[in-house]
Amino acid sequence: MNVAESTYRPICTLLEGARLYRELQMRVRAARLFERSYTFYALHALCVFAAMAIIGYFLLVTKTTILFSVFAMALALCLSQLGGYMHDAAHMMVLKTKVMNDVVGMTCASLAFMNYNAWKIKHSAHHAHPNQEGEDPDIEIPLFSFTRTRYLSKIGLARLLRRYQAYIYFPLTFLLAYSFQFKNNIEYFVRQLRRGLCPSISGEMLLYGGGFFLWYVLPFLVFDLSKALLFITIVPMTLGLYIASVFAPNHKGMPVLDRNTRLSFLEHQIITSRNIAHNWSSVFGNPSA
Numbered sequence: 426m427n428v429a430e431s432t433y434r435p436i437c438t439l440l441e442g443a444r445l446y447r448e449l450q451m452r453v454r455a456a457r458l459f460e461r462s463y464t465f466y467a468l469h470a471l472c473v474f475a476a477m478a479i480i481g482y483f484l485l486v487t488k489t490t491i492l493f494s495v496f497a498m499a500l501a502l503c504l505s506q507l508g509g510y511m512h513d514a515a516h517m518m519v520l521k522t523k524v525m526n527d528v529v530g531m532t533c534a535s536l537a538f539m540n541y542n543a544w545k546i547k548h549s550a551h552h553a554h555p556n557q558e559g560e561d562p563d564i565e566i567p568l569f570s571f572t573r574t575r576y577l578s579k580i581g582l583a584r585l586l587r588r589y590q591a592y593i594y595f596p597l598t599f600l601l602a603y604s605f606q607f608k609n610n611i612e613y614f615v616r617q618l619r620r621g622l623c624p625s626i627s628g629e630m631l632l633y634g635g636g637f638f639l640w641y642v643l644p645f646l647v648f649d650l651s652k653a654l655l656f657i658t659i660v661p662m663t664l665g666l667y668i669a670s671v672f673a674p675n676h677k678g679m680p681v682l683d684r685n686t687r688l689s690f691l692e693h694q695i696i697t698s699r700n701i702a703h704n705w706s707s708v709f710g711n712p713s714a
């Protein structure tokens with residue numbers, strides 16, 4: 426469990442933090458660390474889409490359940506890479522303009538049965554206030570408590586399970602993809618529809634429906650029932666485990682700030698995030714998560 430950080434004392438003032446951040450940004454730009462690598466994304470995407478096509482073929486022809494399960498897991502890992510492109514596009518890292526990045530983000534999100542705008546709102550809130558109570562949606566996980574206050578406030582099933590949260594962490598990551606694919610998006614659409622139906626929301630819903638068809642209807646049309654059920658279980662479970670393993674290490678165990686804490690942007694980012702060493706396992710992950 427992290428420690429509630431009402432005791433955290435800022436190291437620098439907001440003004441000083443802003444000055445240091447500007448200075449750091451200039452040094453990073455001068456070192457050309459913000460430059461996009463079009464070749465990387467082109468080759469990466471080529472490999473991922475080729476792998477998806479090959480895995481798709483083997484899923485169709487394989488006769489054994491074990492092999493089918495292994496291929497479904499491999500497909501989930503490829504699918505996770507679409508989530509990575511969506512993430513990077515939202516950070517303007519893939520292409521030059523916002524419109525082009527949004528097209529990439531929206532396409533990848535739809536292929537992965539997600540809504541780009543719903544995810545972007547949530548992810549922007551996370552980056553603006555990482556690990557801050559009441560501000561960072563990524564730490565609002567019903568069955569987990571990252572602070573003592575949250576731990577003590579649990580009721581019902583969450584109260585029963587709270588002392589075992591370390592043990593149920595990995596099993597629950599299996600549900601993460603369902604939450605990403607259904608909960609966040611449906612909540613977003615409900616919020617939007619309350620304001621009225623407009624063409625852009627209709628288009629987003631259509632794309633979202635396309636993703637649902639791809640991952641939750643098509644399997645029942647191309648596989649027999651048992652394989653289809655296996656597919657819609659294994660793919661999200663693998664995806665959830667992978668996503669949690671990529672995102673959680675960045676912030677897990679780092680300070681959680683209470684909702685009244687006000688820090689400069691730079692200090693907030695630094696104290697709530699961990700440096701992830703670059704190695705073979707981070708090649709498919711995303712250190713900026």
Ligand SMILES: [Zn+2]
Nearest residue numbers: 512552713714
């Ligand atoms: Zn991000």
